[in-house]
Every structure is written in structure tokens, then in C-alpha cells.
Amino acid sequence: MGELRGVGIGLGVAQGPIARMAEPLPAPKDEKSERSLDDETARVKDAVAAVARELEERGAQAGGAARDVLEAQAMMAEDPSLEAEVATRLQAGKTGEFAVHDAFASFRDQLSAMGGYLGERAADLDDVAQRVIANLRGVPAPGVPEPGHPFVLVAKDLAPADTALLDLDMVLALVTSEGGPTSHTAILAREKSIVAVVGVTDATGLADGDTVIVDAAKGVVTTDPTDDELAQAQNRADERKSAASAPLTPGALSDGTAIPLLANLGKPEAAAQAVELGAEGVGLFRTEFLFLSSSQAPTVEQQRESYTKLLQAFPGQKVVVRALDAGADKPLAFLNDAHEENPALGLRGLRALRASEDILREQLTALAEADAATDADLWVMAPMVSTVEETEYFVALAREYGIKTAGVMVEVPSSALLADHVLKVADFASIGTNDLTQYTLAADRLLGSVSSFQDPWHPAVLRLIAETGQAGQANGKPVGICGEAAADPLLAVVLVGLGATSLSMAPTALADVRATLLDYSLDDARRIAQAALAATDAASARSAAQKAAGV
Structure with missing residues (x-):
């Protein structure tokens, strides 16, 4: 028996034989084409269009977050700038395969240098290029294997197009050698409730056919398991399945302390599933979907219609709406089209809204009208509040429009360190752990090369959360968590121990977090949190919490 460690997604456990993802297609040779320029151009155009349509179809089938990711990939495949890069190489007499490979690689390198949202899109370019080249060669694109039986999928990482349409009757679990808790693979695995352990650096040594146990709760992949270990793992899987079908109850600790469990949503249409899975309200409603697909800001009427639909799904329950969070990884031409060397540190979030205050005022108008209805x-x-003055500005403006409860996102260290002053002004704070981790550890959360730093278990991040939690208690103001960290069941216990009064997450994570909270009292949560705070790095903080929690 051996153990390989990574970051587990959720509490699931699964077992089965390994099937590895196929290796990428070999790079085309730099050689002259034997076809005419018109023929090569037509071949490439047809291949790109076919790949774009396939990605759109996969997105439509998958729905949810996967649809958004795949639609973005389809748009990327047909990007005019990329088309021009390919055309230049075709005009130089290159083959279609090489022109696509070289142009996409050049474009990828340019985007990687920009970082942020565009840097993450650069990683997706490799997948799109592989699909186009496979189409040109008349061979299947590298993708999920089909061994003919249920299997544990092992890969370097998964492209969104592959993760979106995994056959959940065949794929028992995912193991990747790269990626972190906020990677596309982790987010989509969480959304689909797939047992997964990501960032297992030694996963490259696993061989097809080997039987393993994938334990997401412990972040461990067990190789060469004994019959007893296989039986224990199966018992745990059966118990978890039974727990998932138990009657839904409000989020609470074992001593009865209420911890409302809320949903992170990106569209009103997702509300029904969240309610079905036991969400007690919404802890983060991202309004960007209304803006990102438009060349201009949506009207007050269009916004009011969407917000009303969302609010109607949660009568009498809390619904936290985030004002437009644009810039950095979500650029909008009509809000801020100026080039920025480092957009993650530029005009984003509330800064961008203040620079175009009419957009913020229209959004607050629509929200107030939906609230009244x-x-x-x-x-x-x-979003992205970094000073007390910004807090005062937003709260005053919200009050002007009749918004009764106005708060701020804590996503940068300055707002956490000043939380005692911020929460004298704001009605509440909500901690976005993804960005807070990014800015605390100076590691772009969308850049694969620094994904190892993007871990909310890091004691530096936990200390900032504790500062905010203490400020909330001192001012009698609620402090919620709405980043991916809330979906990690044991980390959820730690967050409560640090002062979080509610937790918001992808709806599919609610059952695991609800079950785990019931195992601990508030005193337990505080004790486990202190154990994690005493550590010096993310891995040791997680281990210390596991030991203190008895898992």
C-alpha cells in the first residue's frame, strides 16, 4: 500500500481501476504545404468552425458553469486576431496543421504574459488547438479514454470540454497531477459532485489498470489497497450516499449554533436547483452574466427583470447580490477599455464602478425596484473594497436608493486589516477567499504556474479571515464566506471557528458541509481553527486541523 497526497474536492470516496488520459498529439512539423493556399485556408476554416460548433454543443448539453466556459472557448477558436495569425502562416506556404499549431502557440504566449482572465484563457488555447489539428488530421482529439468499464480517470489536468461531459456512470473519480482547489477541474468536479483529488504531483506514476482508492475527504490516493481498505472505503461511500438522501435541515453545529448554508449563483435559472439541494438563501449572486454578453450595459428594465426572478425564488430568505465586479478577469469594453499592465491591480470592482457611476446607479435602481416587488x-x-472611504461611499449610495442592507466584499488584505473600521460603516462583510488568497500570497489565482500558492488553508489567509471575524463580533455585524473555501467541509468548520456566521458555496457542496458541521460544536470549531492558525504553511495547517478534528 502507498499513499499519494493532493487536494481533495468534497468528502467523497471511490475506488476502481485507473485509465489514463491520452497524451497530446505530437506537434506538426514545420514544412511546406503541397496544397494550394485556397485549399489550406478552406481546410482550416472548416476545421475551426467544426470545433467551435462542437464546443458549443457540448456546452449546451452540460449547462451550468461548463456551458459558460465552453462558449468562451468556442468564441476563442474563431477569434479574428487568431484567424489573422493563422492566415499569415498559410500565406507563407505552411501546412494548415502547422499554421494552427504555431499561431495558437504564439497567441497563447501573448495571453499568458497578460495574466489574469486572459492568462487562464491561454491555457484553454492548447485544448482548442489540439482539437483543430485532430480535425485536420482526421483523427479523434485526445480526450477521456473509453476502456469499456467504470474507471478512475488520471490526467495531468482536464480541459473544460472534457470535464463538462464526463460520463458519470463510467468515471468513478478524478485524479490530476496539476491544478488547485480553484482550478476549472476542481470547480466543475464540485459542481457535478465527482470524487476528485487534484494537484497529486506523483500521479504520473500511476498505471492503467491499477486499482486505487480516491479519498477526497483526506486528499489521498491509496495505491495497492488491501481488501480491508477497499471494504472500508465502500462502507464510507455507502454511508455518504445514505446521508445525502436524508431530510434537509438548516445548517447548524452539533450544539445547535445556526450556520446558514447559502448558494453561490451566477444566473436566476440556477435558483431552483439550489433550493432543491437545501440552500437557505443566496450568499453570492454574481451579476456579471447580464453584462459580459453585451457590448453595452443592460437597461434598468432588463436588470430588474432578472433580479426579480432571482428574488422570487427565495421568499423571506436572504439573497446577497454583488454589484458588478468587472475588470481584471472580467474586462468590459463599455466600463474600462484602457490597457493595463497588471489588470488584477488596476481599475476593477468598485473602482471601475466609481469611474462609471451611472452604471452603478442604474444597477442599484434595478435592485431597489426588484426588492420592492x-x-x-x-x-x-x-466588490473589491480596499478602504474605509470606499465603504462609506458605497453604503451611502446604496442608502440613497433605499437599499436597507449594504455591505462589502473582503477580498484584499487592507479591508481585512481594517475590518474593525469597515464594519462600523457596512452592515455586513462577505469574504471572497479566492481573491483574498490571491492578493495575500501575490499569486494570480488564474495562473497555473503559481497554483500551488492558491490555497485558502494558508495561515496568512486564515489570520486575515480571523481579523474580519473578530471585527464582525465586536461590531455585532455578520461575516459570511462566499469563496470556494466554504465548499471544503473541514475548512468550513475552521472558517466558523474564525468567526464566519454563514457559508455560501456551489449548491452541490451543501450536503457535505451540512453533514460535517453537525459533527462539531462551536468550541470544537474554535479549537480546530486555532490549530490551523498555529501552522506555518497550507499543508501543515490542513494536517493540524485534521488531527484536531480527529479525521
Whole structure:
């Protein structure tokens, strides 16, 4: 028996034989084409169009977050700038295969240098290029294997197009050698409730056919398991399945301390599933979907219609709406089209809204009107707040429009360190652990090369969360968590121990977090949190918490 360690996604456990992802297609040779320029151009155009349509179809089938990712990939495949890069190489007499390979690689390198959202899109370019080249060669694109029986999928990482349409009757679990808790693979695995352990650096040594146990709760892949270990793992899987079908109850600790469990949503249409899975409200509603698909800001009427639909799904329950968070990884031409060397540190979030205040005022108008037409408990928060003055500005403006509960996102260290002052002004704070981790550890959360730093278990991040939690208690103000960290069941216990009063996550994570909270009292949570805070790095903080929690 051996153990390989990584980052587990959720609490699931699964077992089965390994099937590895196929290796990427070999790079085309730099050679002259034997076809005419018109023929090569037509071949490439047809291949790109075919790949784009396939990605769109996969997205439509998958729905949810996967649809958004795949639609973005389809748009990328047909990007005019990329088409021009390919055409230049074709005009130089290159083959279609090489022109696509070289142009996509050049474009990828340019985007990688930009970082942020565009840097993450650069990684997706490799997958699109492989699919186009496979189409040109008339061979299947590298993808998920089909061994003819259920299997544990092992890969370097998974492209969104592959993760989106995994056959959940065949794929028992995922193991990747790269990626972190906020990678596309982790997010989509969480959304689909797939047992997964990511960032297993030694996974490259696993061989096809080997039987393994994938334990997401412990972040461990067990190789050469004994019959007893296989039986224990199966018992745990059966118990978890039974727990998932138990009656839904409000989030709470074992001593009865209420911890509302809320949903992170990106569109009103996702509300029904969240309610079905036991969400007690919404802890983060991202309004960007209304803006990202438009060349201009949506009207007040269009926004009001969407917000009303969302609020109607949660009568009498809390719904936290985030004001437009644009810039950096979500650039909008009509809000901020100026080039920035480092957009993650530029005009984004509330900064961008203040620079175009009419957009913020229209959004607050639409939210206030939707609130008046429904009986949900609307809370509105500003993104990327870094100063007390920004807090004062947003809260005053929200009050002007009749918003009763106005708060701020804590996503940068300055707002966490000043939380005692911030929460004298704001009605509540919501901690976005993805960005807080990024800015605390100076590691772009969308850049694969520094993904190892993107871990919310890091004691530096936990200390900032503790500062905010303490400020909330001192001011009698609620402090929620709405980043991916809330979906990690044991980390959720730690967050409560640090002062979080509610947790918001992808709806599919609610059952695991609800079950785990019931195992611990508030005193337990505080003790486990202190054990994690005493560590010096993310891995040791997680281990210390596991030991203190008895898992």
C-alpha cells in the first residue's frame, strides 16, 4: 500500500481501476504545404468552425458553469486576431496543421504574459488547438479514454470540454497531477459532485489498470489497497450516499449554533436547483452574466427583470447580490477599455464602478425596484473594497436608493486589516477567499504556474479571515464566506471557528458541509481553527486541523 497526497474536492470516496488520459498529439512539423493556399485556408476554416460548433454543443448539453466556459472557448477558436495569425502562416506556404499549431502557440504566449482572465484563457488555447489539428488530421482529439468499464480517470489536468461531459456512470473519480482547489477541474468536479483529488504531483506514476482508492475527504490516493481498505472505503461511500438522501435541515453545529448554508449563483435559472439541494438563501449572486454578453450595459428594465426572478425564488430568505465586479478577469469594453499592465491591480470592482457611476446607479435602481416587488431579504455588496472611504461611499449610495442592507466584499488584505473600521460603516462583510488568497500570497489565482500558492488553508489567509471575524463580533455585524473555501467541509468548520456566521458555496457542496458541521460544536470549531492558525504553511495547517478534528 502507498499513499499519494493532493487536494481533495468534497468528502467523497471511490475506488476502481485507473485509465489514463491520452497524451497530446505530437506537434506538426514545420514544412511546406503541397496544397494550394485556397485549399489550406478552406481546410482550416472548416476545421475551426467544426470545433467551435462542437464546443458549443457540448456546452449546451452540460449547462451550468461548463456551458459558460465552453462558449468562451468556442468564441476563442474563431477569434479574428487568431484567424489573422493563422492566415499569415498559410500565406507563407505552411501546412494548415502547422499554421494552427504555431499561431495558437504564439497567441497563447501573448495571453499568458497578460495574466489574469486572459492568462487562464491561454491555457484553454492548447485544448482548442489540439482539437483543430485532430480535425485536420482526421483523427479523434485526445480526450477521456473509453476502456469499456467504470474507471478512475488520471490526467495531468482536464480541459473544460472534457470535464463538462464526463460520463458519470463510467468515471468513478478524478485524479490530476496539476491544478488547485480553484482550478476549472476542481470547480466543475464540485459542481457535478465527482470524487476528485487534484494537484497529486506523483500521479504520473500511476498505471492503467491499477486499482486505487480516491479519498477526497483526506486528499489521498491509496495505491495497492488491501481488501480491508477497499471494504472500508465502500462502507464510507455507502454511508455518504445514505446521508445525502436524508431530510434537509438548516445548517447548524452539533450544539445547535445556526450556520446558514447559502448558494453561490451566477444566473436566476440556477435558483431552483439550489433550493432543491437545501440552500437557505443566496450568499453570492454574481451579476456579471447580464453584462459580459453585451457590448453595452443592460437597461434598468432588463436588470430588474432578472433580479426579480432571482428574488422570487427565495421568499423571506436572504439573497446577497454583488454589484458588478468587472475588470481584471472580467474586462468590459463599455466600463474600462484602457490597457493595463497588471489588470488584477488596476481599475476593477468598485473602482471601475466609481469611474462609471451611472452604471452603478442604474444597477442599484434595478435592485431597489426588484426588492420592492418581492419579499426576499435583499442584501447588496460592493466588490473589491480596499478602504474605509470606499465603504462609506458605497453604503451611502446604496442608502440613497433605499437599499436597507449594504455591505462589502473582503477580498484584499487592507479591508481585512481594517475590518474593525469597515464594519462600523457596512452592515455586513462577505469574504471572497479566492481573491483574498490571491492578493495575500501575490499569486494570480488564474495562473497555473503559481497554483500551488492558491490555497485558502494558508495561515496568512486564515489570520486575515480571523481579523474580519473578530471585527464582525465586536461590531455585532455578520461575516459570511462566499469563496470556494466554504465548499471544503473541514475548512468550513475552521472558517466558523474564525468567526464566519454563514457559508455560501456551489449548491452541490451543501450536503457535505451540512453533514460535517453537525459533527462539531462551536468550541470544537474554535479549537480546530486555532490549530490551523498555529501552522506555518497550507499543508501543515490542513494536517493540524485534521488531527484536531480527529479525521
